[in-house]
Amino acid sequence: MKVRYLLLFFLCNSTLFFAQESFVLKTPNAKKLKQKFEKSNYQMNIIVSYLQANYKAVSGKVDVKNDEEMGGVECGYTMKFEFGITYTYHNCGEAAPMKEKIVFPKTELAKLKKWIEQIDKANPSNEESVWYKGKNEYGPKNEEAGCYYKIKQSKSESVVDIFCGC
Numbered sequence: 001m002k003v004r005y006l007l008l009f010f011l012c013n014s015t016l017f018f019a020q021e022s023f024v025l026k027t028p029n030a031k032k033l034k035q036k037f038e039k040s041n042y043q044m045n046i047i048v049s050y051l052q053a054n055y056k057a058v059s060g061k062v063d064v065k066n067d068e069e070m071g072g073v074e075c076g077y078t079m080k081f082e083f084g085i086t087y088t089y090h091n092c093g094e095a096a097p098m099k100e101k102i103v104f105p106k107t108e109l110a111k112l113k114k115w116i117e118q119i120d121k122a123n124p125s126n127e128e129s130v131w132y133k134g135k136n137e138y139g140p141k142n143e144e145a146g147c148y149y150k151i152k153q154s155k156s157e158s159v160v161d162i163f164c165g166c
Contacts, residue, residue, distance in 0.1 A: 097165025
């Protein structure tokens, strides 16, 4: 009798375990994102659009920052998505670089690199970008003005830091 209950218990728990969704980093459609960005007259945030299309938002904008130097315009915020994904944007101050940070659940390095390459292709830049030798950093081949992506890994999460500027 105990064996039956034990077997039933393990069967139910294993079903629940396998029924849960696990995080999958979905590959961005660079062409579609770029078209959407151009159609928005270059006003759309490519990464937020990607996240909203692929993962359920669990918060609106939080920790909103306003730039008093620029008439109080919104210049920074954080958004949270399912699976613990966190997106932070910061572009406060005159001539300040744009900084973005995306925290994903732990993801394979190769998948993160592919994700970065596709997100970068969605940006309307003529700059050729490359992976810098010996680093988890992607940026303009000439290492001058443009967007730089850096991957940081920990035991439980993968962080992509983005810096765009001169």
